[in-house]
Amino acid sequence: MSSIPKIVILGAGYGGVLTALRLQKELNYNEADVTLVNKHDYHYFTTHLHMPAAGTDNPENARVNISKLIDEFKIDFVKSTVVQIRPQDKxxxxxxxxxxxxxLVIGLGGEPETFGIPGLAEHAMSIRSINSVRLIREHIEYQFARYKLEPHRTDYLTFVVGGAGFTGIEFIGELADRMPLLCKQYDVDPNLVKIYNVEAAPSALPGFDPELVEYGMDVLAKKGVTFRIGTAIKECTPSGVVVGDNEEIKSATVIWTGGIRGNRLIEEAGFETMRGRVKISDHLLAPDSDHVYIIGDNSLMFNPEGRPYPPTAQIAMQQGVVCAHNLVASIRNQPLKEFTFSNKGTVASLGKGEAIGVAFGKKYKGRVASWLKKAIDIRYLFIIGGIQLVLRKGKFL
Known part of the structure; x- marks a missing residue:
């Protein structure tokens, strides 16, 4: 090992940014060279992307420049795309x-999981980055303009969202809020607009409190959402989706939110993966490694009941903190810390002023849950950027 160890962090998502910020705080000057690699020069809030995707917020509000977060005297930032990871050559x-x-810290984020459904990768859009949500927003507005020129094409006004997990439900809430405004803007009869949410699992928000799920579905149904729960998308075609018993829903807009897998670069690097994720040790290390850490969507960890933890921002942030601690401990030849996930609660928004959530062992719904979500978002801004970032971005969340 060289006199000053080199730490490379791949990806400036929730896990990567928290790792970098903690190292910046805990390492002494000249104790290690830290490089953060990311393909964009900004960090974006994945948990906020459903709003600009639906057009209820500006994409700029969902991102912050990395230069505003890190101290360039302590961390080198490299704006580039990772092509290959070669663990054998370090x-x-x-x-x-x-x-x-x-x-090495691998926090490259996930890719949409299509479960092999034919046509999904080619014909559906997904909410996964600032650029993808810009495209979705433009596309939705374009359908209204097209409909005015071809009024027989009601498929332009039919929107299908595949997946009723957090992203799907939060996006539908915003989309349903946006529809009356678009109808007014383009002089379209609101009764012609159809929003379908198709979910293969037997319930929306699987694993969430059933009473809150029922409340959430009721709120969204009143906003005009048609749920098709326990119904799989069999195929996605240029003209819509085929669901259940070969029923076709004609739609010019299919948005897939049905799952995330790990990054293909990790499989290509020779790590053993399950759906692109690596089963890591309690210290967040790759199998049989004492120097490769894997966090966020790329990591696979199991809860005490033996089920995998869902890849959330919350778990990635907590992993980032422990990962940084263990890197510092490795450099100083101190014992490593085991990662234990502490669930601070979960809140799903249902559009403006409406949400459902569980926090501090209690259930919340409606406006109170909506405030809670805002508080969680503001806390995150404070963690990564202090009061300045809260003042700059907090009002938009």
């Missing part, structure tokens, strides 16, 4: 160069 190949490392 190297990362970027599209415009190579980085060698002593310690």
């Amino acid at each position: 190297k990362v190949i970027l599209e415009d160069g190579t980085l060698s490392y002593d310690y």
